[in-house]
Amino acid sequence: MAPSVIIGYWNIRGLAQPIRNMLEYKGIEYKDKRYDFDMSAPSDIPKMIAQWMADKTGSPLIVGGKCEQAMEFPNLPYYVETRTDGSKLKTSQSLSIMRHIARMNGLNVEGEDNLAKIDQYEQQVMDIRTAIVGYCFGNPNLRYPNYAEDIKSAVFTQWDKVLGGKQWIMGDKLTYVDFLFWECIDWHVILKDDMLEGLENLKSYYSRFADLPKIKAYHSSDRYKEWPLVGPFGKKFGWTR
Secondary structure, eight states: OOOSEEEEEESSSTTTHHHHHHHHHHTOOEEEEEEOOOTTSTTOHHHHTHHHHHHHHHOHHHHOBTTBOOOSSOOSSEEEEEOTTSOEEEEEOHHHHHHHHHHHTTOSOOSHHHHHHHHHHHHHHHHHHHHHHHHHTTOOOSSOSSHHHHHIIIIIHHHHHHTTTOSBTTBSSOOHHHHHHHHHHHHHHHHOTTTTTTOHHHHHHHHHHHTSHHHHHHHTSTTOOOOOSSOTTOSSSSSOO
């Protein structure tokens, strides 16, 4: 039987890795459709991304036809879910995908106060992701000119306080935001291996997530690709460390 879910993304961690981690944690069988960059001519962008463009403009899964509905906003990452009745959900945008998986698999919260809180945490984590991606691509950051030191003192120190006495971001309940946050933390630990020194709550949280049995098994398997974090245009964490 074919997997009920397809995740399409570049052959990097990038935006899709928290989604992959969620699917692994929930034991959802999925096809990890990865698109390679053609690096034979790095200055030829159309050639570099030709594998994805061929699917984006010609694959029935994306454009429709042959009993397939079209994907409204074809982009990477994309998510295709085939239901038991044969109908399909096709969507893109990494956060939308994560929220959907969370709603369907008990990785979200209930109640307006909790929803307001988790929305806040999600956006705080997105600020970190924006910052680290900017760093990877060499964009100057006026808030964090000495990136590793500044992000630790200005951001991770505050998160260490927020996590005090908690198992997960929302308390005892693991949610999709934990998957998003852990991925951001891991990128920073790769950047600076002592990033979490002196931040005991954050360090414990980071280790606790990594030690979840299904996450640990996945990250130890050949299905998990630790590198690269970003695409070939990244000045840091791209094709070279």
